[in-house]
Amino acid sequence: MSLLELRNLSGGYDPIQIFSHIDLTIEAGESIGFFGPNGHGKSTLMKTISGVLAPWTGDVIFDGQRMNRVGDRGSRRWRNFNYDVVTRRRMDPKTVARAGLIHVPEGNLLFPEMTVAETLAIAPIAGRGRGDEAHQLELVHALFPRLRERLKSKIRFLSGGERQMVAISVGLMGNPKLMILDEPTLGLSPKLRQELCQAVGQIKASGVPLILIDQDVTFLTELIDRLYLFDHGRISRKLEKSEIPSHDDLMAMLFGDHAA
Amino acid sequence: MSVESFLFVLSGGIVLGALYALMASGLAVVWSTLGIFNFSHGAFIALGAYIGWQVSNAEALGLGHVAGLSATLVVMFAAGILFQQIFIRPFERKDNIIAATVITTLAGATILQNAMLLIWGPRAKQIVAIAEGTISIGPVAFSGNDIALIVMVALILGFAGWLLARTRTGRSMRAVAQNRQAAELMGLNVPLLYALAFGLSAAMAGMAGYFVGSIRFINPTFGADPLMKALIVVIFGGIARFTSPIYAALIVGLVESFTIFYLGLYWAPAMLFAMMTVVLTIKPSGLFGHHQRTL
Numbered sequence A: 001m002s003l004l005e006l007r008n009l010s011g012g013y014d015p016i017q018i019f020s021h022i023d024l025t026i027e028a029g030e031s032i033g034f035f036g037p038n039g040h041g042k043s044t045l046m047k048t049i050s051g052v053l054a055p056w057t058g059d060v061i062f063d064g065q066r067m068n069r070v071g072d073r074g075s076r077r078w079r080n081f082n083y084d085v086v087t088r089r090r091m092d093p094k095t096v097a098r099a100g101l102i103h104v105p106e107g108n109l110l111f112p113e114m115t116v117a118e119t120l121a122i123a124p125i126a127g128r129g130r131g132d133e134a135h136q137l138e139l140v141h142a143l144f145p146r147l148r149e150r151l152k153s154k155i156r157f158l159s160g161g162e163r164q165m166v167a168i169s170v171g172l173m174g175n176p177k178l179m180i181l182d183e184p185t186l187g188l189s190p191k192l193r194q195e196l197c198q199a200v201g202q203i204k205a206s207g208v209p210l211i212l213i214d215q216d217v218t219f220l221t222e223l224i225d226r227l228y229l230f231d232h233g234r235i236s237r238k239l240e241k242s243e244i245p246s247h248d249d250l251m252a253m254l255f256g257d258h259a260a
Numbered sequence B: 001m002s003v004e005s006f007l008f009v010l011s012g013g014i015v016l017g018a019l020y021a022l023m024a025s026g027l028a029v030v031w032s033t034l035g036i037f038n039f040s041h042g043a044f045i046a047l048g049a050y051i052g053w054q055v056s057n058a059e060a061l062g063l064g065h066v067a068g069l070s071a072t073l074v075v076m077f078a079a080g081i082l083f084q085q086i087f088i089r090p091f092e093r094k095d096n097i098i099a100a101t102v103i104t105t106l107a108g109a110t111i112l113q114n115a116m117l118l119i120w121g122p123r124a125k126q127i128v129a130i131a132e133g134t135i136s137i138g139p140v141a142f143s144g145n146d147i148a149l150i151v152m153v154a155l156i157l158g159f160a161g162w163l164l165a166r167t168r169t170g171r172s173m174r175a176v177a178q179n180r181q182a183a184e185l186m187g188l189n190v191p192l193l194y195a196l197a198f199g200l201s202a203a204m205a206g207m208a209g210y211f212v213g214s215i216r217f218i219n220p221t222f223g224a225d226p227l228m229k230a231l232i233v234v235i236f237g238g239i240a241r242f243t244s245p246i247y248a249a250l251i252v253g254l255v256e257s258f259t260i261f262y263l264g265l266y267w268a269p270a271m272l273f274a275m276m277t278v279v280l281t282i283k284p285s286g287l288f289g290h291h292q293r294t295l
Helices: A042-049 A093-099 A115-123 A130-143 A160-173 A190-205 A219-223 A245-256 B003-035 B042-057 B064-085 B096-120 B144-167 B168-178 B181-187 B190-214 B224-235 B244-263 B263-283
Strands: A002-013 A015-025 A033-035 A055-062 A101-104 A178-180 A210-213 A224-232 A234-240 B133-138 B140-145
Touching: A002 A042, A002 A115, A015 A055, A015 A234, A042 A210, A055 A093, A093 A101, A093 A160, A093 B181, A101 A115, A101 A160, A101 B096, A101 B181, A115 A160, A115 B096, A115 B168, A130 A160, A130 A190, A160 A178, A178 A224, A190 A210, A190 A219, A210 A219, A219 A224, A219 A245, A219 B181, A224 A245, A245 B190, B003 B042, B003 B144, B003 B168, B003 B224, B003 B244, B042 B064, B042 B096, B042 B190, B042 B224, B064 B096, B133 B144, B140 B144, B144 B168, B144 B181, B144 B190, B168 B190, B181 B190, B224 B263, B244 B263
Parallel strands: A033 A210, A033 A224, A101 A178, A178 A210
Antiparallel strands: A002 A015, A002 A055, A224 A234, B133 B140
């Protein structure tokens, strides 16, 4: 049984469609990566997989369970009715997270007025991995020793890198079966970037499969089994690990030869 | 002004401040969690007073204050959740939630007020004093009821503060208030937490109504004036922390009390609004506030 299956998934921010007809299967134990220009819909796709945005068409099937309500989104006339009352939510991020698919969004601000310790204390998801709380917390501390000193700090006083570490830790406390990391190293200094890349590697090594989005192909290639090139709201190419070219060749592949 | 009258006005101001603190904190819980202003808070205050009267008073069920307070707490918590499900939940994820809920909570307030008028009639009621007698400290005598009010308000606020700061549910409520999307992605049950926040707010309003009902006459619209004061407190103090409306409420209570003594009853609202305007001009996020919408 595959771990995650997307069937004919489309979505966007009403009324603008961002991506369409995405078909994708991740088998158990596989990690995949997404690579593509900014603003072409990678993050929107991830938000749709985790249910923050409702899918327009298609299905998200995770661990054998359908995450969305059956059927495509209603006509415009139906959408003008109050969807909470009339049609209910098409997909609920809570259900997705509780099933074990954890999404760490890009630039996650978390809860600015709460301390790191408080945030980690509410992170374990009810009914999932409750008994493992201590174990998960140990894992987090081992992964990010830097956070241990900042437990009592409010999140708004943390640096961008530390915030990203908290965001990933919060995801790990949910005891994920699959973790979506959306540009975890965005806007970080080279040293912090290296630290985070190592941590992401350790998460993968501890047996959590990843969907990883990043702009650094070398980093992606180390961790993933397959790379999807994503542009203009579609998966334009699918590359097995052995087929992934160097960064420059990839840029040429995406944008034409003049870059090389 | 003699020392005695000064202390008398001071203690009156503190009692007012304590009651405003309870009302304003309830209002702030909903404001900061759901991001809406609940115009039915005044009706909740009145409803709490009526329920308390019904259970505690000798003319009605006559079960005494302990039963009256417990019944108010439980019934108002449930009523708050029911109210939220009917009047707020349907608009929860709309972009224009604030505009929609201004109307629906006003509508809810009107419905509640008229329901109370139907059930309890137009005659004003009063809850008997919670504690009798006076306690003398130095030259001034405090009424036992005032002392009991202050102690109980402090206990309720302390409990609510503990709930929000120390328990998992309370912390989750604060998390939802600060970043709904991140909370959903963590698997928190956002609709449930919203309902609990509203229930907590309504229970606090009901308790405040019970206490106000023991010092003033209850009628279906008697929540309107406390609601206005609570609004002043929340805007004046900001809602940066759970404690900011409490400090602001004490200031508002004292200012009101001294204004009434020196300038007369009718100057009190003018004075409060003037003070609020000055504070907002200098510090737009409120006296203790900063830009973050949170608990």
